Amino acid sequence: MPPLNKLAPSRSLARLRIALTVFFALDGFLFAGWVVRIPAIKEQTGASAGDLGLALLGVSAGAVVTMTLTGRLCGRFGSRPLTVAAAVLLSLGIALPAQTHSPLSLGLVLLVFGAAYGGINVAMNSAAVDLVVALRRPVMPGFHAAFSLGGMIGAGLGGLLATGLSPASHLLVLTVTGLVVTAAAGPVLLRAPSPPVDGGTGRAAAREGHGGERTARPGGGREDDRAGLSGRTRRLVVVFGVIALCTAYGEGALADWGALHLEQDLGAHPGVAAAGYSLFALAMTAGRLSGTTMLERLGQTRTLVAGGATAAAGMLLGSLAPTVWLALLGFAVTGLGLANIFPVAVARAGALAGPRGVATASTLGYGGMLLGPPVIGFLADWFSLPVALTTVAALAAVAAVIGYTARGTADGGTADGGTAEARAGGRRAPAGATRDERCRAEPR
Structure with a gap:
């Protein structure tokens, strides 16, 4: 008991x-x-x-x-x-x-x-x-x-x-x-x-190598040392913010242009066209509901890379498919791929820099959602709507590449000298565990 x-x-x-x-x-x-x-x-x-x-x-x-x-x-x-x-x-x-x-x-x-x-x-x-x-x-x-x-x-x-x-x-x-x-x-x-964080010792005992502490206040506030964040940490936060931007761009683009593509370019019935974004949103919800299990099994880097690659493939199908039903399948695959990238990016930014990291990543991500619809509109005027929608696939692929290149911060250590598993909810291997057990416990 x-x-x-x-x-x-x-x-x-x-x-x-x-x-x-x-x-x-x-x-x-x-x-x-x-x-x-x-x-x-x-x-x-x-x-x-x-x-x-x-x-x-x-x-x-x-x-x-x-x-x-x-x-x-x-x-x-x-x-x-x-x-x-x-x-x-x-x-x-x-x-x-x-x-x-x-x-x-x-x-x-x-x-x-x-x-x-x-x-x-x-x-x-x-x-x-x-x-x-x-x-x-x-x-x-x-x-x-x-x-x-x-x-x-x-x-x-x-x-x-x-x-x-x-x-x-x-x-x-x-x-x-x-x-x-x-x-x-x-x-x-x-x-x-x-x-309680890290056994009640605080989120980071050594902040940016200066030895400062972030002590918890009632209600979740913190006192930061005056040294602030290092330049490396700021850059890493921006990296994860860019990942959020790349994926939120796709959400904004599909929300505003997905139905029009189905109806205008593929001749879908208005009701079927309207269901396109609903299918995308439903797939994204399902992906997020299974996101915790996926992260525990695959780790953050593999989740980011697999999600970006899946979304890129899905959006290429959704934008270039010759039939409505293949395009709808592409929208659903895109939703599954994008589902967990934004939450992981925001979580990593917050683990690195606290509320300011969340604010930076959220602002960049929100900017991507705002940027998507007008960019798609301009590109549709210059080329065509299907071609414009392929930029969603391109940015999803960019998110996957950035996620892979940032694997050192998503997995092992952070700029704060702490471990990412302690900050991002990873599992810690018990003391005395074998090398294989430690490898299985560490997030990937």
């Missing part, structure tokens, strides 16, 4: 994991609920396509600015309190677009919405990185699977409610739902003790 003093921390971590999963799902649910009402909001505000595009930049601008700042705030106040605060702001902010009647006012309120969206993404990913280290299991894909599932539910429910509820009523329902969920899960997130 396990000692009681060991059972209590495990139960606390389990509750913390559940609460954090709820916030990931809530984030996806609320964002998808807003997205399905964009056409109605466009009509309500009388915005042209160009006006709407400019207004939607408010989401991007607010998110990017907040992502940049949230990493510092997490280090000072803790990632979990900021997760709860951002969830409240996101829930309140989602009701604002339905109260606007001009493109200018829509753009202004979307700044608030985007700020909350960017803040919660950095804060909850930072909290997830800490929990991954404490659990010593690579469970980050599970959190992102919850985000995907929340998005699918939000989009599906939003589509059903769109016929019977006005945008104002629908978004108000989302506000109430968000506040209720936050009120239920927030206290669990705030009251749970800080996850």
